[in-house]
Amino acid sequence: MTATRRPLIAGNWKMNGLTKDGQTLxxxxxxxxxxxxxxxxxxxxxxxxxxxxxxxxxIAGSGIALGAQDCHTAEKGAHTGDISAVMLKDAGCSHxxxxxxxxxxxxxxxxxxxxxxxxxxxxxxxxxxxCIGETEAERDAGKTLDVNAAQxxxxxxxxATAANTVVAYEPVWAIGTGRTPTLDEIQxxxxxxxxxxARKLGQNEADGxxxxxxxxxxxxxxxxxxxxxxxxxxxxxxxxxxxxxxxGIASAV
Ligand code: PGA
Numbered sequence: 001m002t003a004t005r006r007p008l009i010a011g012n013w014k015m016n017g018l019t020k021d022g023q024t025l026x027x028x029x030x031x032x033x034x035x036x037x038x039x040x041x042x043x044x045x046x047x048x049x050x051x052x053x054x055x056x057x058x059i060a061g062s063g064i065a066l067g068a069q070d071c072h073t074a075e076k077g078a079h080t081g082d083i084s085a086v087m088l089k090d091a092g093c094s095h096x097x098x099x100x101x102x103x104x105x106x107x108x109x110x111x112x113x114x115x116x117x118x119x120x121x122x123x124x125x126x127x128x129x130x131c132i133g134e135t136e137a138e139r140d141a142g143k144t145l146d147v148n149a150a151q152x153x154x155x156x157x158x159x160a161t162a163a164n165t166v167v168a169y170e171p172v173w174a175i176g177t178g179r180t181p182t183l184d185e186i187q188x189x190x191x192x193x194x195x196x197x198a199r200k201l202g203q204n205e206a207d208g209x210x211x212x213x214x215x216x217x218x219x220x221x222x223x224x225x226x227x228x229x230x231x232x233x234x235x236x237x238x239x240x241x242x243x244x245x246x247x248g249i250a251s252a253v
Pocket of ligand 1: 012175177215216217239
């Protein structure tokens with residue numbers, strides 16, 4: 001974390017929550033934000049599509065940003081079951097997560113598709129949270145840096161800027177498992193990713209771009225992970241589903 005990059009604490013609710021749950025969580029977080037003396041971070045919540053309207057209402061005026069977990073590459077048309085970036089913008093979103101490993105795995109999303117989704121988001125003025133990260137087999141094979149370099153090269157649009165893009169480094173083996181890389185490993189990969197972003201987009205964009213760590217971040221480890229030099233916040237799954245845990249992580253900033 002540096003003084004120039006404001007930390008982003010981002011919740012990824014995944015496929016969790018009915019209306020009442022989402023409202024309660026969002027209202028609770030909004031109350032925490034409004035009640036805080038100083039807030040040294042930006043906060044983002046990314047509920048499932050069905051809750052975007054209700055959550056948007058609950059967080060209105062709190063400063064919490066609203067995001068979605070995916071978007072289609074097209075603006076509209078015959079794509080049953082999909083949601084476009086312009087629809088997300090219309091629903092009040094400012095951010096959209098693209099390329100989460102669960103979408104890469106469950107829906108066969110490729111780097112090229114993720115890049116196209118990020119471009120679709122940018123075209124609507126949305127901030128794309130582009131997810132990358134190696135699998136356990138790739139890490140064991142010593143390919144961590146290569147895999148992340150390839151995903152930066154393939155998933156981040158050439159037109160990405162520090163203002164319209166956030167990169168989330170999420171080792172696949174750390175997601176939802178309670179396991180995390182060591183602090184040295186997290187910093188090493190984040191610094192490497194920033195270097196790859198610089199190679200692709202230039203040093204200025206790389207210096208300003210927020211790089212989030214994701215994968216089993218909890219209140220108990222956030223205090224060690226968030227201060228790392230090239231970690232500018234977190235993308236949080238499980239621990240974003242309770243006010244206590246999510247606020248506990250944010251409070252570690
Ligand atoms: P987790 O998920 O915090 O539950 O590990 C993180 C993510 O997948 O974004």
